[in-house]
Amino acid sequence: MxxxxxxxxxxxxxxxxxxxxxxxxxxxxxxxxxxxxxxxxxxxxxxxxxxxxxxxxxxxxxxxxxxxxxxxxxxxxxxxxxxxxxxxxxxxxxxDSLSRGFTFEKDSLYEETGNYIWKQQTIERNVQRCYVRCGVNEKGEMYLASVYYGSRPIDHTGIKLSTKDGLFAETASIPYDGGVNYRFKDLGNITEVVTYKGDNGMDAVKFIFTNEKERIKVEYTGGKPYVIYMADADKKAVVATYNLATVLSDIENMRKxxxxxxxxxxxxxxxxxxxxxxxx
Structure with a gap:
């Protein structure tokens, strides 16, 4: 019990x-x-x-x-x-407001996404010169490109940017592949174009954006030494493109x-x- x-x-x-x-x-x-x-x-x-x-x-x-x-x-x-x-x-x-200074380029047959190019940096306005150009696609993905024009090839694969106070930034090294790094010869002169997409060029983009008022030295790297100084108009193009890229990226993220x-x-x-x- x-x-x-x-x-x-x-x-x-x-x-x-x-x-x-x-x-x-x-x-x-x-x-x-x-x-x-x-x-x-x-x-x-x-x-x-x-x-x-x-x-x-x-x-x-x-x-x-x-x-x-x-x-x-x-x-x-x-x-x-x-x-x-x-x-x-x-x-x-x-x-829409920021894009007014840009030209929109898109090949409907081969491209799903178009690109915004600062009007003063369109290719037809910049033949036969060495410079740094840029662009951004509709999704806010920005790229930087180094262009070399001369009588002899330098076979460059990247660029280093610097100011007189010792600050610097570099792009990634892009090996020659005939695509993002390509070269061609025309009338005895050589043109080389290396494109740095995404993280491959973002440090350089931000460096230019931060130091727009400074004199920026551009060293072509990976091949024969070559140096130029960025024109004010090209620095302005990078700053404007970066601002547009930021907004377009925000829009793309919100869409997703x-x-x-x-x-x-x-x-x-x-x-x-x-x-x-x-x-x-």
């Missing part, structure tokens, strides 16, 4: 413990929902994660927590979409975020419509 009483007492203690755990988990879920309703989405998600970590056996509460997490993520995506939709026209207006948010919302809505906790 005593043994039976002991078993009943132990069972009662276990049941009480289970009920206590369930109540604690439910209290955290209620707290998470209150945070969600106040728009504190990050805190709500952390609270739901804590339920998973501390109450892994409270399946009923965990299921409700999963539904709440989906509601939170739906609202987060909705907020992201609203933010991008409100800011996109502002950025587009800014891009909007697209991702829309897809996420469709997925979450389908999941929530199949549960007992619809989006509120």
């Amino acid at each position: 005593k043994k039976s009483t002991l078993c009943i007492a132990l069972a009662a203690l276990v049941l009480a413990g289970c009920n206590s755990k369930e109540k604690e988990a439910q209290a955290r879920l209620d707290k998470a929902r209150a945070m969600y309703e106040q728009g504190e989405f990050y805190s709500a998600k952390n609270e739901i994660d804590s339920i998973r970590a501390h109450y892994p056996k409270e399946f009923k509460v965990l299921k409700a927590g999963l539904a709440l997490m989906r509601e939170v993520e739906y609202k987060e995506s909705e907020r992201t979409l609203a933010f991008c939709d409100s800011l996109m026209p502002v950025k587009q207006h800014e891009a 975020e909007s697209e991702k948010a829309q897809k996420r919302m469709v997925y979450l809505k389908n999941k929530l419509e199949g549960s007992t906790n619809p989006v509120q």
Whole structure:
């Protein structure tokens, strides 16, 4: 009889413990929902994660927590979409304003993305000279290019930029490949063009942007030594292109975020419509 009483007492203690755990988990879920309703989405998600970590056996509460997490993520995506939709026209207006000094070039047969070229740097205006040129495509991806023109080849693969106070920046070294590093001969003279896309030239771009008012020395590297000094007009072109690239990149990132948010919302809505906790 005593043994039976002991078993009943132990069972009662276990049941009480289970009920206590369930109540604690439910209290955290209620707290998470209150945070969600106040728009504190990050805190709500952390609270739901804590339920998973501390109450892994409270399946009923965990299921409700999963539904709440989906509601939170739906609202987060909705907020992201609203933010991008409100800011996109502002950025587009800014891009339109900045692009007025550029020529837009696109070969519809071979190119999916066009490029903006500073009007004073179009190729037809800059034949037979050594200079640093630049451009940016519609997605905000900027490139820098070093152009050499002379009677003899120097076979360069990069450039080093420097100012008189010793500050400098370098591009990556781009081996000759007939593409991003190409050369041709015309009427006895040689033209070499090396293009530095993305990170291959970004340090040099930022150096020019920061030191626009300084005299910038350009050393052609990787082959025979050759030096020029950047013209003010070319420095201005890099600065203008970098400004446009920044805005176009912002627009492209917002476009991607909007697209991702829309897809996420469709997925979450389908999941929530199949549960007992619809989006509120």
